[in-house]
Amino acid sequence: MHVNHRTTKSGLKFSELSLGCMNLPLDYPEAKNILSTALDSEISYFDTADLYNKGENETLLGRFFKENGHRHDVMIGSKVGNEFFRGSDEVRWNPSREHIMESVKDSLQRLGTDYLDLYMLHGGMIEDNKEETIEAFNILKREGLIRAYGISSIRPNVIRFYLDYSDIDVVMMQFNLLDNRPEMLTEEIAARDVRILARGPVMKGLLTEQYQDVLPKKFKEGLFDYSVEELNTTLSQVQEPLTVSTMNYLLEQPVASIVAGASSVEQLTSNIDAYQQVDYHTHSRDRFHSINYEDHL
Numbered sequence: 376m377h378v379n380h381r382t383t384k385s386g387l388k389f390s391e392l393s394l395g396c397m398n399l400p401l402d403y404p405e406a407k408n409i410l411s412t413a414l415d416s417e418i419s420y421f422d423t424a425d426l427y428n429k430g431e432n433e434t435l436l437g438r439f440f441k442e443n444g445h446r447h448d449v450m451i452g453s454k455v456g457n458e459f460f461r462g463s464d465e466v467r468w469n470p471s472r473e474h475i476m477e478s479v480k481d482s483l484q485r486l487g488t489d490y491l492d493l494y495m496l497h498g499g500m501i502e503d504n505k506e507e508t509i510e511a512f513n514i515l516k517r518e519g520l521i522r523a524y525g526i527s528s529i530r531p532n533v534i535r536f537y538l539d540y541s542d543i544d545v546v547m548m549q550f551n552l553l554d555n556r557p558e559m560l561t562e563e564i565a566a567r568d569v570r571i572l573a574r575g576p577v578m579k580g581l582l583t584e585q586y587q588d589v590l591p592k593k594f595k596e597g598l599f600d601y602s603v604e605e606l607n608t609t610l611s612q613v614q615e616p617l618t619v620s621t622m623n624y625l626l627e628q629p630v631a632s633i634v635a636g637a638s639s640v641e642q643l644t645s646n647i648d649a650y651q652q653v654d655y656h657t658h659s660r661d662r663f664h665s666i667n668y669e670d671h672l
């Protein structure tokens with residue numbers, strides 16, 4: 376496929392469409408089919424986290440790139456901050472320097488690589504000792520264990536702190552036509568030469584041609600201030616294919632990459648087809664409510 380790229384301030388070159396690996400099947404041959412489809416389509420950023428299946432998702436990616444030898448042709452991003460324990464379901468928030476310095480070694484080992492292209496803080500609260508977290512990321516960058524770092528957060532106060540006091544390349548946030556809350560922050564983010572990794576671009580399948588199946592399964596309570604009926608009406612009124620529409624909208628924003636998740640080759644292929652149809656102009660934004668973040672301002 377034809378893919379355009381966007382480069383961040385530390386030189387990370389993202390394919391505009393990338394693969395969110397969180398929902399990959401646990402079965403290796405099935406996951407491998409999805410990953411191979413992405414690689415063959417010149418998707419060059421693969422997004423994971425240490426927490427996804429307690430390290431298994433990283434292990435799976437590591438196995439895939441070891442088998443095909445393409446590690447250095449792609450970028451891998453992982454995340455840290457949620458401490459998990461073998462034999463227990465407890466997850467403890469831990470953004471300490473010590474935890475980050477230890478966790479990066481585990482992630483590198485599972486991924487079978489000696490550097491991460493991107494390392495993100497997997498959440499974060501305003502009460503955290505943020506200076507300590509930032510120091511850890513800066514050390515890892517200086518030592519060459521990571522090429523760049525970022526934060527995955529939807530808390531405006533936390534994002535603003537990292538924009539002001541750290542050297543982040545990216546902020547990962549859920550961003551799509553329905554969840555357009557990041558519009559509140561796009562100017563501030565762009566002004567710092569930071570870019571957004573837009574996760575959840577198809578809103579769990581709602582912004583796809585399958586929306587009528589997805590609505591009753593995943594959104595029977597509605598979404599934000601939309602009722603189910605309003606969602607149905609709004610989505611049915613969009614003229615262009617919904618996934619093309621949400622991608623056009625995102626590519627007009629300061630977005631480095633659209634990080635779309637997929638649990639089957641069919642879903643990925645359909646998202647790739649949509650990306651092939653973008654014309655970089657938002658056509659349908661006016662049909663959707665403007666939503667704002669209400670907490671952590």
Ligand SMILES: NC(=O)c1ccc[n+]([C@@H]2O[C@H](COP(=O)([O-])OP(=O)(O)OC[C@H]3O[C@@H](n4cnc5c(N)ncnc54)[C@H](OP(=O)(O)O)[C@@H]3O)[C@@H](O)[C@H]2O)c1
Pocket residue numbers: 394395396397398422423454497498527528547574575576577578579580581583584585634635636637638641642643645646
């Ligand atoms: N806090 C964080 O840092 C954070 C949180 C969430 C995600 N992420 C990252 O962002 C990535 C993407 O986020 P996401 O997985 O929540 O968002 P998404 O891309 O909106 O949703 C992925 C899910 O949507 C459905 N889907 C995708 N394409 C479809 C299609 N063409 N037709 C029908 N359904 C489709 C599938 O659901 P089914 O599998 O149910 O069919 C798929 O698993 C994740 O993989 C992960 O890497 C980060």
